Every structure is written in structure tokens, then in C-alpha cells.
Amino acid sequence: MDMSEEVLQQASPGLIPGSGTARAAKPTRLSPSFISWLQAGPMMLVFLAFFLIPLAFVVIVSFWDYNEYQLLPHFSGRGYTDTFEGCLAQLPELCTIGKTYLKTLKLCFLVWAITLFIGFWVAYFLAFHVKSKTWQMGLSLLCTIPFWTSNVIRMIAWIPLLGRNGLVNSGLMKMGLINHPVEWLLFSEFSVVLALVHLFTFFMVVPIFNSMVRIDKSLIEAAYDAGASGFQTLVNVIIPLSKPGIVIGSIFVITIVMGDFITIGVMGGQQIAAAGKIIETRVNALQFPAAAANAVILLVITFLIITMMSRIVDIKKEL
Amino acid sequence: MTEGRPRSFYVLAIFFAAYVLFLYGPMIAIYVLSFQGPQGGLTFPMNGVSTFWIAKLFQGTGIVDLGAAFRRSLLLGVIVMIVTVVLSVAAGMAFRRKFRAQSILFYSAIASLIVPSIITSLGISLEFRIIDDLIKAHWNENFETSMGLLTSGLGAHLTWTLPFGLLIMFAIFNRFDPRLEEAARDLGATPWQTFRHVVLPIILPSVIGIGLFGFTLSWDELARSSQAIGAVNTLPLDLQGLTTTVTNPDIYALGTVISAVSFTVITLALGTIHVLNKRQAAKGSDAGKGLV
Numbered sequence: 001m002d003m004s005e006e007v008l009q010q011a012s013p014g015l016i017p018g019s020g021t022a023r024a025a026k027p028t029r030l031s032p033s034f035i036s037w038l039q040a041g042p043m044m045l046v047f048l049a050f051f052l053i054p055l056a057f058v059v060i061v062s063f064w065d066y067n068e069y070q071l072l073p074h075f076s077g078r079g080y081t082d083t084f085e086g087c088l089a090q091l092p093e094l095c096t097i098g099k100t101y102l103k104t105l106k107l108c109f110l111v112w113a114i115t116l117f118i119g120f121w122v123a124y125f126l127a128f129h130v131k132s133k134t135w136q137m138g139l140s141l142l143c144t145i146p147f148w149t150s151n152v153i154r155m156i157a158w159i160p161l162l163g164r165n166g167l168v169n170s171g172l173m174k175m176g177l178i179n180h181p182v183e184w185l186l187f188s189e190f191s192v193v194l195a196l197v198h199l200f201t202f203f204m205v206v207p208i209f210n211s212m213v214r215i216d217k218s219l220i221e222a223a224y225d226a227g228a229s230g231f232q233t234l235v236n237v238i239i240p241l242s243k244p245g246i247v248i249g250s251i252f253v254i255t256i257v258m259g260d261f262i263t264i265g266v267m268g269g270q271q272i273a274a275a276g277k278i279i280e281t282r283v284n285a286l287q288f289p290a291a292a293a294n295a296v297i298l299l300v301i302t303f304l305i306i307t308m309m310s311r312i313v314d315i316k317k318e319l
Numbered sequence: 320m321t322e323g324r325p326r327s328f329y330v331l332a333i334f335f336a337a338y339v340l341f342l343y344g345p346m347i348a349i350y351v352l353s354f355q356g357p358q359g360g361l362t363f364p365m366n367g368v369s370t371f372w373i374a375k376l377f378q379g380t381g382i383v384d385l386g387a388a389f390r391r392s393l394l395l396g397v398i399v400m401i402v403t404v405v406l407s408v409a410a411g412m413a414f415r416r417k418f419r420a421q422s423i424l425f426y427s428a429i430a431s432l433i434v435p436s437i438i439t440s441l442g443i444s445l446e447f448r449i450i451d452d453l454i455k456a457h458w459n460e461n462f463e464t465s466m467g468l469l470t471s472g473l474g475a476h477l478t479w480t481l482p483f484g485l486l487i488m489f490a491i492f493n494r495f496d497p498r499l500e501e502a503a504r505d506l507g508a509t510p511w512q513t514f515r516h517v518v519l520p521i522i523l524p525s526v527i528g529i530g531l532f533g534f535t536l537s538w539d540e541l542a543r544s545s546q547a548i549g550a551v552n553t554l555p556l557d558l559q560g561l562t563t564t565v566t567n568p569d570i571y572a573l574g575t576v577i578s579a580v581s582f583t584v585i586t587l588a589l590g591t592i593h594v595l596n597k598r599q600a601a602k603g604s605d606a607g608k609g610l611v
Contacts, residue, residue, distance in 0.1 A: 036418035043410040043481055044420065047427040050474030054442025055434070061445050071448070122338050125331040129324075139335070146342045148581045150539040152558045153574035157345035160352055167348070198341065230327065251433060259435020262541055266562050276437045283546055288445060295438045302435060 058299075062292035071288055079293030083278075097278070101301070104275040107189065107264070108257045111196045115253050116246065118197070119204025123245070124238070126205075127212035128220075140209070147202050155195050155266045162186040162194075187269030195267040200256055204249035211245030212238070247309050254309075258302050275301075350578070353571035360568070372572035385557070385573070392554040395468055395476065396537045402473075403480040403533030404526060411488025412514075415497075425485075432482040436542030439478055443547040447471045466549035475547035476540055480533040487532065491525045521599070524592040531588035535581050 030038075065076035087095035094102065122143065130136045146154065161167045162185040169181040184190055215238065223233040239246075261276030275298045282291035356367025376385055414421065431439065447466040454462045465471075499521070503513040519526075541555040548556070554577055561570045 032416060033418055036413045036416060039409040039413035040418065040420070040424055043406045043485070044424050044427070046406065046474065046477050046481060047424070047431060050443055050471075051427060051431045051434075051439060051478045054439060054446045056442075057445040057449065058438060058442045071452075118338060121331060121334055125335045129328045129331055142339060143342065146346060148535055148585050149346070149578040150541070150555050150558065150574070150581070152541060152555055152562065153349065153578055154346060156562055156570060156574060157349045160348050161345055198345070201338075230325075255433040255435055259437050259542075261437055262545075262559065266559065270563065276435065279437050279441060280545070283441060283444070288448070291441055292445065295441050298435060299438055302433075306433065 058292045058295050061289055062296045064289045064292075066287060066289045068286070076289070079287075079289035079291075082287070082290050083293050083297070096273075100273040100278060101275060101297075103273065104258060107193060107196070107274065108254055110193050111200070111257050112250060112253050114193070114197050115201045115204045116250065118201050119208055119249060120242075120246070122201070122205050123208035123212055123242075126209055127215075128238075143202060143205060151199055151262065152266065154199055155263060158191060158195055158198075158267070159186065162191055187267070187271065189268070189272065192264050192267045192272060195263050196257055196260070199263065200253050203252040203256070207248040207252070208242055208245035211242040215241045243312065247312050251306055251309055254305055255302055258298060258305075346578075349571045350575050352568055353575040355568040355571070372568045373576065375569055376572050376576060385554075388552055388554045388557045391468055391551060392538060395472060395553065396534045398469065398473060399476045399480055399537035400530045400534040402477060403484045404530045406477075406481060407484030407488050407529050408522075408526060410485055411492060412518075414485075414489065415492055428482040428485050431478045436479070437545070440475060440543045440546040443471050443475050443543075447547075447549075464549060466547070468548060468551055468553075470549075472544060472548040472551075472553075475543040476537045479540060479543055480536045483532050483536065484529045487525060487529050491522050495521065524595045524599075527588055527592050527595070531585055534584055538577075538581060538584075 061071065062079045063075055063077065065072040065074055065078055083097055084095070087098060126136055126139055130139060159166070163169070164181045164183070164186075166185070168185060169178075172178045172182070219237055219241075220233060223237050228236065259276050261274065261280045264272050264274045264277055265280075275294070278294045279291050279298070282288070282294060352365070353372055354368050354370065355365055355372060356369045357371040358366045360366070410424065414425075444466070447464070447470070451462065451464050451466070454465065495518075499517050500513050503517045508516070539555055540553070541559060544553055544556055552560070554573075558570070558573055558577065561573070
């Protein structure tokens with residue numbers, strides 16, 4: 001590895017001020033840029049073959065025609081017109097697709113708000129109240145463990161609790177609070193939101209915690225010394241400095257929920273329509289251009305949300 | 320901060336405990352329910368305690384051929400793990416100096432992480448469908464499909480594991496002291512020797528972490544496999560299929576078995592990382608000496 005001075009500086013600025021000894025003892029035969037290509041090339045190829053080209057195909061195919069059996073590779077707007085069928089005629093009433101996206105955004109907002117609230121306070125507790133590093137590690141690990149197991153398993157885990165004869169219903173009945181089992185606990189929007197929060201709060205905790213542990217404790221001391229109350233310190237010092245973590249966590253949660261079709265399928269009893277479900281349904285009906293058109297719409301919406309959020313912080317700088 | 324524990328500590332400690340209970344409660348419920356008696360149903364109370372449902376899984380009398388799905392998931396997981404480790408370490412090394420296309424690779428990885436999985440999955444399935452059509456049209460009319468576990472499926476999983484691998488590598492090299500490499504070079508080590516005897520032993524615990532991440536992400540992967548895997552199913556796909564039809568606790572037994580594999584792999588990996596770290600600490604600056 002021929003590392004020039006400049007590279008060392010870049011890898012670890014300030015570590016080797018003005019060091020002139022970094023030159024390799026003997027010149028290597030391969031040029032540094034060739035080695036870089038060799039090292040980064042394979043990963044680039046994987047992203048090219050399985051991410052960038054597929055993404056391009058989604059956009060291209062969304063403009064193709066189709067019949068019941070196959071893709072017809074010539075230009076057509078059918079994927080989009082089928083999606084928005086009858087929407088103009090129905091105005092000002094929202095059409096099915098409009099309602100579905102609105103529902104998706106609503107679920108997304110609810111999950112975002114709840115995971116942000118829980119994630120912020122869990123991270124706050126770990127970062128500021130748990131003083132010993134060992135305890136901090138142990139408790140973070142405790143939050144991480146459920147993440148090690150399959151999402152579907154964590155979803156079906158709610159069934160014995162929320163079902164008609166589940167623990168919650170039988171508990172409430174035994175306490176005499178209700179006469180009949182409550183139906184909306186399972187296979188409802190409630191259970192979808194609950195499962196999504198259960199699954200993805202972790203994605204909020206980690207980045208916020210990372211931002212918080214980087215906050216210089218002397219800044220908080222300074223705020224106290226200057227007479228700030230706990231609340232003022234929180235609003236004026238801690239929240240602004242945790243912003244990068246909040247934004248990164250939010251991007252994770254929002255993109256996951258916007259594209260989700262599995263949790264919404266399983267926990268909604270396959271009854272709740274959402275953006276991701278439309279794509280899945282279209283694929284199952286072999287209407288690939290229509291599926292692709294919906295994927296493009298979903299992609300554009302997700303991209304807009306992320307662009308808005310990343311205006312708040314420079315994500316690359318924070319990683 | 321003031322001395323002693325403020326009231327907010329106790330409030331947040333209770334909040335944290337409630338969150339942990341929320342995380343674990345349901346999972347523990349299904350682990351317990353998978354030991355339901357033969358007559359037991361999907362909910363509490365338990366109707367006896369047995370390993371009936373777990374045994375039933377392994378007899379292959381269930382609805383799906385679990386053994387085959389298990390082997391497929393395992394094979395895919397191991398290959399994804401190896402590829403993720405090799406490509407992430409290589410790309411991580413590349414990112415330590417400037418090279419053209421650096422930001423293209425970085426943004427591809429980030430985009431791959433945040434573009435909704437169903438879109439990536441759909442794209443891969445479209446790509447392979449078009450490849451299939453081309454092969455049928457130009458070479459072989461009877462060609463079935465190029466989609467499969469180790470083609471489209473492997474690719475789909477890698478788009479999920481590689482971004483994590485790369486980000487972990489960034490974290491490692493952020494706190495890596497390049498003076499160690501400098502010293503090795505001054506002593507006349509070749510670039511490969513420097514990597515093999517200096518860099519690799521130091522980063523090894525984190526590299527094992529990447530492998531472990533790769534395996535479990537693949538083992539539990541569902542959304543990206545859903546459209547892109549072809550005709551066969553992985554274990555999570557079978558499990559998802561069961562959620563709509565099953566009325567017996569064997570679904571919980573399956574969940575418990577899948578979780579058990581995840582936990583075993585992670586525990587083994589964490590144990591190895593711990594041993595390696597201890598060894599590094601014990602050997603002080605002679606990092607890697609014990610591994611040569």
C-alpha cells in the first residue's frame with residue numbers, strides 16, 4: 001500500500017503534522033489509483049449490477065406496455081394511467097391511489113413521531129444518565145438483541161398478545177374493564193403502527209445516541225453555570241447538537257415505513273392498502289409496468305422527503 | 320451536571336425499562352408458546368408443555384419443506400457473509416485515499432440502504448426477466464430463468480449487507496493509527512505484508528463483526544428476497560407465507576428455531592471478538608504477533 005503523505009493526512013488529519021517520512025521505501029509497481037480501483041471495483045460492480053441498473057430498469061419499464069402475459073417493450077404511459085385511473089374525474093374527491101398514499105404518509109408520520117419520541121429519550125438516558133461505560137455498553141446491547149432476530153418473528157410475536165383471545169383481551173376481561181374482546185387490537189392500523197414502532201425504534205436510538213455521546217459534557221456544564229434550567233439546556237444545547245442523529249434516524253425510519261409492505265401485510269391482516277402493497281399486488285398480477293410506475297412514484301416521494309431532511313444536516317459529514 | 324441523581328434519572332430509567340419490556344415481552348411470549356403442548360393453540364394459556372411442535376418441524380411433516388429452506392438460507396447466508404467481508408474490507412482500504420468515483424461508490428451505498436427494499440427487489444426481478452427474454456430470443460428458446468438463489472438472490476442480499484459493511488469499515492479506519500503502517504514500511508515490509516501482519520490483526524475483531532452482520536442480515540432478510548429470489552424460498556419467506564395460513568403453534572416453533580440460529584451465530588462471533596480483543600490488549604503493541 002503506497003500511502004502518500006497527503007493520504008495519511010486525509011486518513012488521520014493532525015496525527016502527523018508535516019511528516020515527511022511517509023514515503024514508501026521502494027516504489028511499488030502498481031500505481032495507487034490502480035490499486036484503489038482494484039479494491040473498490042468489486043463493490044462498485046455489485047452496486048452497478050444489482051442496484052443502479054435495476055433502478056434504471058424500474059424507470060424504463062414503468063414506461064413500457066403490457067398485457068396479461070408479458071412485458072411489451074415499447075413506449076407507453078399505461079403504467080401511470082392505470083395507476084391514476086379515474087382520479088381526475090373524481091376530483092375534488094380523493095381517488096383510491098390518492099387515499100392509499102395519504103394513508104401511507106399518515107402511518108409513516110405516526111411511526112416517525114413515536115419512534116422519535118421513544119428513541120430520543122432512550123438515547124438520552126443512555127448517553128447522559130448512564131455514567132459507566134460498561135453499563136452503557138450492556139444496556140445498548142440489551143436494546144440491540146431483539147434486532148438480531150427476524151422481523152416476521154417479531155411481528156407474529158404480537159399475535160398471542162393482541163388476538164381475540166390474546167393476553168391483553170383476556171386480561172382486560174378478567175379485570176372487568178370490557179365484556180367482549182376488543183377487535184381493533186390486531187389486524188388493524190393500530191397493530192401495524194405498534195409493530196413498526198417495535199421493529200424500528202432501534203434505528204432511531206443508535207444514530208441519536210451516537211450524536212449525543214459526542215456532545216462535549218463541558219457545554220452542558222457551561223449551560224448550567226450560565227443559569228440555564230434543565231429544559232433550556234435540553235432545547236438550546238442538546239437538541240441542536242443531536243440534530244444529525246435525529247435526521248439520520250428519521251431518514252431510516254421514514255424510508256423503511258414508506259416502502260414497507262410486509263409489516264403492513266402481516267399486521268394489517270392483508271387488509272390495509274399502502275404504497276408498498278400496491279407494488280406487491282401489481283407484481284403478483286404480473287403487471288410489471290404498473291408496479292414499476294408505482295415504484296417510481298414511491299421513489300420520488302421518498303427522495304423528496306430525504307432531500308428536505310438532508311437540507312438540515314450534511315449527512316456525509318456526519319458519518 | 321449536579322451531584323447525585325436528579326429526579327429525571329428515575330423517570331427516564333422507568334421509561335427505559337418499559338421500552339425494554341416492550342421490546343422483549345412479545346418475543347418471549349412466542350418462545351414460550353413454541354413449547355405449547357400437542358393440543359395447544361396459538362394463544363395463552365399453555366395447554367401443557369412439550370417439544371411437540373419443534374419436533375414436528377424437523378420431521379418435515381409441516382406445510383413447507385423446512386429442511387431445504389433451512390439449507391438454502393444457510394448457504395446463502397454464508398456466501399453473503401464471505402463476499403461482504405472481502406468486498407467491504409477491500410473497499411474500506413480504498414477509501415483511505417482519494418480516488419475517482421469515490422463519491423459515486425459512497426452515494427450508491429447510501430442510496431442502496433435507503434431506497435425502499437421493494438423497489439430494489441422489483442428492479443432486480445425486472446433486470447433478470449429482461450436478461451431471460453434476451454437469452455430466449457437469441458440463444459436458447461427453452462431457457463427457463465437466470466433468476467435464482469445465488470444469482471439474483473445473492474445480488475439482492477448484497478445490496479443490503481454491503482452498505483453496512485462499508486459504514487463499519489469507515490468507523491474502523493476513522494480511529495486507525497496510520498503510524499503503525501508507516502513503521503512497518505520503514506522496517507521494509509511490502510504493502511501486502513503491512514496489510515497481513517499489521518492492519519488485518521488490528522481490524523480483525525471489527526471484520527468479524529462485519530461478517531456477523533452480513534450473515535444475520537441475510538439470514539433474516541425478507542423484503543429484498545421477496546421479488547428477487549426466483550422460484551425457491553428462503554426460511555423467512557416460508558415463515559411469511561405461513562403467517563396467513565397457519566393455525567398451529569408450529570409457526571412459533573419455526574420462529575424460535577430461526578432466532579436460535581441468529582443468537583448462536585452472534586454469540587459465537589461476539590465471543591471470538593472478545594477473545595481477539597483480550598489477546599490484542601495482552602500483547603500490547605505487538606499487535607498480530609500471536610496470529611502470524
